[in-house]
Amino acid sequence: MPHRERTLMGPGPGNPYPEVIEAFSRPVLGHLDPDFIALLDETNERLRQVWRTENRLTFPVSGTGSAGMEAAFVNVVRPGDPVVIGVNGVFGERMCDVAARCGADVIRVEAPWGQPIDPQRLLDAHPSPAIIAVVHAETSTGVRNDVAPLADRPDGTLLLVDCVTSLGGIPVTVDEWRVDIAYSGTQKCLGVPPGLSPLTFSDAAVDRIVERPSSWYLDLNMIARYVTGEGARAYHHTAPISMIYALHAGLGVLLDEGLDASWARHAACGMALHQGLEAMGMELFAADTHRLPELTTVWVPEDLPDGLDDATIRRTLLDTYGIEIGGGLGEFAGRVWRIGLMGHTARQRNVTLLLGALGEVLGR
Amino acid sequence: MPHRERTLMGPGPGNPYPEVIEAFSRPVLGHLDPDFIALLDETNERLRQVWRTENRLTFPVSGTGSAGMEAAFVNVVRPGDPVVIGVNGVFGERMCDVAARCGADVIRVEAPWGQPIDPQRLLDAHPSPAIIAVVHAETSTGVRNDVAPLADRPDGTLLLVDCVTSLGGIPVTVDEWRVDIAYSGTQKCLGVPPGLSPLTFSDAAVDRIVERPSSWYLDLNMIARYVTGEGARAYHHTAPISMIYALHAGLGVLLDEGLDASWARHAACGMALHQGLEAMGMELFAADTHRLPELTTVWVPEDLPDGLDDATIRRTLLDTYGIEIGGGLGEFAGRVWRIGLMGHTARQRNVTLLLGALGEVLGR
Known part of the structure; x- marks a missing residue:
């Protein structure tokens, strides 16, 4: 062929940085090898810099961007939770589908495709939603939705943002915007092939993680024990070693550029x-x-x-x-x-x- | 570093075949590129040969082996379904956890760690279970559980087998053993880094796929439209391109050896x-x-x-x-x-x- x-x-996907393809040739290590753990820790630290966050629970989900979306919702939605979702393209629609499968009471705030969502409408849609969710960069329409104004939401409402196509390409500042949950994909502005979904959870979001999410694979209670390094490194699932090499290298290119x-x-x-x-x-x-x-x-x-x-x-x-x-x-x-x-x-x-x-x- | x-x-993981690492350097293609679709089709055809099956729905899940386990259960378990699971190690336990999160009524058939599970006990555990599930090669204990005798199960009972550590290493013959659902991992006897989970569903298993699984990411109703090529290739999630190159190459090495x-x-x-x-x-x-x-x-x-x-x-x-x-x-x-x-x-x-x-x- x-x-x-x-x-x-x-x-x-966009074209990967040459350094990323080079990283795929690193010798494969075991997922509990001290050298791999050090590389994973460094990858997560690079992710924190790219997300502009101090969030401890920051790591790449072992799946593509949509796995990050699912991890974002499945870990915090309880049946009947009111969840406000901005919908002005395919990925806002996908959020509604994912949240509904988690049992959310989805409150849609729509705008025509090609138009942004007025953040005030998201804030006004429900007096105290469990979550307000919005897609930062709608890949289906090329529209940016404003996130910064959503910092002024009710106490107790988590802000969940899809940054699949924004991270690395336009400003994303998780802590400054008071974003609680955000996920991205490696194959967009990070310059890495598809396969991982960088995810970050604020402490407030961590506090809201459900005891037993419907997904075992994406259960952050267990994954956190492997990725954050707190206490013993408990094995959960085998990390996708080579893809993490690739992400580590891509983040290095991005941070070297600034x-x-x-x-x-x-x-x-x-x-x-x-x-x-x-x-x-x-x-x-x-x-x-x-x-x-x-x-x-x-x-x-x-x-x-x-x-x-x-x-x-x-x-x-x-x-x-x-x-x-x-x-x-x-x-x-x-x-x-x-x-x-x-x-x-x-x-x-x-x-x-x-x-x-x-x-x-x-x-x- | x-x-x-x-x-x-x-x-x-084991060490990958050198040809696999070489494949990571293939130029990245889009997930709808005709050249990539041809490579994906060929990968799936190679998987059918390795699984020894004619199953049309045979492809690599975009996650590590545990994502394959979750895809296996979440697509066919309905709340209250009796599901018989053999437990003689960590991965049988994991099956119980995953199945229970899908709402299964789990019926455990246990054997001590280090001992195999008597297949007759799996057959006798329930008169007409929805699923009998067993781990073929228990990675926690080094024990092989016999699968072939489970061909003689009641009509209407699906046979689900974890082949993460068996596929490529010991005989696995999906069609001859009348296995309905099987999954594996790339990082064991297939000689590829971790990151994908080969999955195969028989027609009987496909007929039992639930309308709306709790997982969007692993929803086979939608994934099948992308991977099987029947009708239009509808995009679901972005395929992990480079990992599929690696799997394609690893399967090539395995089939060349025989x-x-x-x-x-x-x-x-x-x-x-x-x-x-x-x-x-x-x-x-x-x-x-x-x-x-x-x-x-x-x-x-x-x-x-x-x-x-x-x-x-x-x-x-x-x-x-x-x-x-x-x-x-x-x-x-x-x-x-x-x-x-x-x-x-x-x-x-x-x-x-x-x-x-x-x-x-x-x-x-």
Whole structure:
């Protein structure tokens, strides 16, 4: 099977940092080896820096981003708990599904796809919800939802934020925003292949962990004894060693660059892409006040040359240029493209390449 | 941080095949890329060969072995279902915990640690259970439980088998044994780092999948639409691309060698280790009729030289010889060692090395 190389400009995975692929060649260690435990501890410390948190319970869940989402809800939701969830895309919908399976009384606060959710509406939806949950960066629409104003919520209400597509790409400050629970994915702005979901729980969230979550695999009561190193290191499940090497390396690249520099690089690349697409006469999809730099959504032009449509254009980009971009979801399938500039992919050269390729294919 | 190399002779992970580490350097593709889908299809076809099954729903769960266990139960257990579970070690206990969280009425069939479970007792435990579940290779004790006789169970009872430490190391024939649900882990006898859990569901098991499992991440109704390729490839969660490359490569190594040859190699190495330990005057732990070749359990000698105990000996093996072996669990902590010969680790040279190192440390 040939090894074809892609410029990964879809909604994730992005291209991994070269140092990350190198890390996969580290000799495999056992999950209780002192050298591995030291590497895991260092990984978790790097995660705390990236999350901008002091939370002790900060580690990568052994699954992709959606496993992080499930771990976030299944550990704290009790049957009948009122849970306010912002819904303006696929991942807000997914939160509702996950929370409902945990027995939550889900209170939806909706906004149209492409528009942000007004945080005041989340605060007003219920007088004392157990949880307010929102997606920071909606991967389905390219919209940023504001999180900072949710710091002013009722005492006793946990704030749960999906940072899958935001962490590393735009500012995320868990402690300053008083976020209690947040999760991310490795394959977006962290520049690591998919496979792990960084998760962080505040002390208030830890205090609310249920005694026996419906999931054994994601039960934080037990996982915490392995990952935090408090007391004896009790084995729970075998950690995915090589993926943790990869994450450790990716976080090293990110911290060496610096979070501010990474955010600025993502912002500059996103801006260049937005401007380039508009200069080609294309119309951006997401509300202009809340556009993500790391994920751009744009309407598929309606005046396409004969024989071209969403699918043929994306296939040509893939086959001729080795570029992957993403299609729209739900009612926007075939009508919107999703273009990622995440992690190592967030480079001006990739913006230039894509604009050039699109220009050639569209004849613009 | 230095890259120390280990001979991984604990209860897993074992050392990965060199081809597996090489596969991690394949360029990352998107989870909907036609090239990746082709590789995933080929991986699943290789898994069918290794499981000896025609089951269409055969794929790697995006988590470690315990995620496979959870996927096995959470998709088919309905509240109140009678579920018979064989318990003669940690992983049988874990099955009870997982099944109970799904609402099962768990019927335990116990045997002492180190002894196998009589399959007739599993068949007699309930007239018509929803599920009979057993661990094929108990990683905590080194005991093999017989699965083949469970083919003669009542119609309508699903047979669920934990093959985490058996697949690739000793004969597993899903279709011949009429196993309905089986899962494994990549880091044992498949010679791949931890991170994925190969899972297979018979058509009868597929027919019993509940409408809405408590886990979204492991919901086979949705995952099947992505992994089986029937109808449109609907995205569920982002597949762990690089780990699937690794598994694809490891299965290739195993099938190139041949299952019969792999089983014979594990058997020969296990036998050599058993004989070598006994020749040193040590006593094996597991019942002699049901010893696993890929995981040997042996009593820590009671007449140790001054200053030596379980912990110091294992630490010396690690620090001086770079060999990891495992300690005992539960009441056998400090009293039993668990020595793995799994996948790429199952080589005569490793048997020779360990026996030599143990001889030097113990002065035998």
